[in-house]
Amino acid sequence: MAKVLLLGYDLDQPSFRHRMRSLEPALAAEGWQVRCERFPSGRYGLRTWERRALLRWADVVVLHQIKLSALEARLFGAFSRRRVFDFDDAIYVRKPRRLGEAADDSRWRRSKFIATCRFVDEVAAGNAVLAEAARPGARAVTILPTSIEVARYTPTQAPADAAPVIAWIGSPENLVYLQMIRPALAAVAARHAGLRLRVICSAFPDWPEVRVERVLWSEAGEAGALAGAHIGIMPLSDDQWARGKCAFKLLQYMAAALPCVASPIGANTEAVIDGVTGYHAADLRQWEDRLQALIGSAELRARFGAAGLAHVETHYAMAAYRRRYLAVLTRLAATVAAPGTRRG
Template sequence: MRILMLTKYGQQGASSRLRTIQYLSWFEQAGIQCDVFPLISDEALKAKYNKQSYNSSELRQAYWNRIRLLLSNKNQYSLIWIEKEALPWTPAWFEKLLLSGIPYVLDYDDALFHNYDMHRLPIVRKIFGKRLDKLMAGASLVVCGNYYLADRAKHAGARWVEIIPTVIDITRYHASEQKAREDKPTVVWIGSPSTAKYVKEIARSLADLNRQVPFKLRIIGANLSIDGVDIENLPWTEDTEVPLVAESDIGIMPLPDTPWTNGKCGYKLIQYMACGLPVVGSDVGANKNIVDEGANGFLVNSDEQWVEALKTLLQGSELRKQYGHQGRIDAEERFCVQKTAPHLIELLRKVATAA
């Protein structure tokens, strides 16, 4: 069995790394050969994070390379695995034409369809609003990271929809008794520059909390400043993300309740839990399926609830240990690649066999 894997990014792109690349060794052990072709290079992604535009000529070449690949080589494969979409911002009929004659699987960990159907320009909504729905309807299988995404795929007419959360490799994660603080507990958030804005949205709660219970806020992967909050900004690297999380005391995932955030898959909550940290997350989307209220953390809906939940954990070291211990168990039993990989392999074999 041989799979053509069309990812959006390479190793530096979180979605591609977690939804596709971390499964490659599992596929290989199962006798599945995978050829991976990213659309956006790591260099281009770094430029985007540095607020630079994609190189237009490089992007045109990337599109052409992918078109040429589908025109000339797709028949060598049992199926095509596509992260989100093969050719963004092209007509659905054109992408479906390139994919004709071979089964394809679509994978979603974000509500990407809202880039089209909720675009500020009416002409974009009219032309592209149902673009991903048409692709989902033609897929042999649509794999979704949460129920919100799965519901969209079902309403689009997808014939087969499966939910597989975005998960961690549990062997990389560990709890740590060596905490980062000198005299204050550490609240941690990990993410990218594009999602750090969600922390800013609870800035008032964090400042109010710090006046009551002093703490350090550790930001991994972005640079933030909040008046009245002691912030430590640290770069993200694959080698340091786990120890930097594990050294902390509490993990947070704030989100506004919007159509886009309902498509988020709660990955950072799982990272915290795998490191034995209690969690506090907004009562939004996949967070509801990850946080077990009163067992591994808290779900919150307001500024006041953010303050109360974090204050409770900051003042209760034994409660932090209790919730962190349960979070680690949940990560081991529900949210790791060791559990999801065998299931995904089985699904792909069924797709290839049915073709």
């Protein structure tokens, strides 16, 4: 019976839940033993030494978003058999502190990223941008887009003739992207009495010119909150950090059959097919025009929403993600049992 250890800094973080926890049912069904364990973000070297028995237990260890220095990687390798580096953010740079600033591309951060890519047997990247960053040092790279359990979501039930509801879902630190398009949202709100911006989060903007509907995020309630909206939005800035994002909120919108408007940055350009499942909007004028077009046509919203649902079911379904990830882990575990193939 093969054993896999899924390591992350925070086991409750959305990224870990969507990419690691989501694998547990499929792995268990195939007879794998699975453990999800926290790995400290500090105490370099010592954190690996203290977990040596845990590392020896597993046939395959998956490091989710965890970067190791070259020195710690050698220690980690002494206690582990096969290793996967999984990430769905541009963790080789630091997120900009303010809009308009460049991402912090420090030599230390980049060197740990490269060292980890070289050290593992396989890199599992969330999108093509991240895969390209990993390729110079990696033995093997597989693109495994963060995917979604479509059945958890209900196609939008918002009345077509009701006052428009524009949805944004995300974490507090990403509200800065919503702030970017505040003027466009204000302009659209001025033309449509009753328009609401439904923010599904744990923090909320206070904009007098836009009616913000505050919906406290919960895993149990997010699908229902989206089912009552008309349009989903995902603005982004154009920097190294944003280009590496995996567009998960767009998948959520499409699973709820919502037409989307998104900045044409990174994975957004693959998730939203411009003019088919939604619109790309590169500047404030386009944001205003695209939102206005969708608000003004229930038929267009329905057509884009249906196309988006079909797109996410075809390309981002959780069942396919699990199947492909399981194939990677199975292939690596098989080499552990083969004579003379154990490394580290």
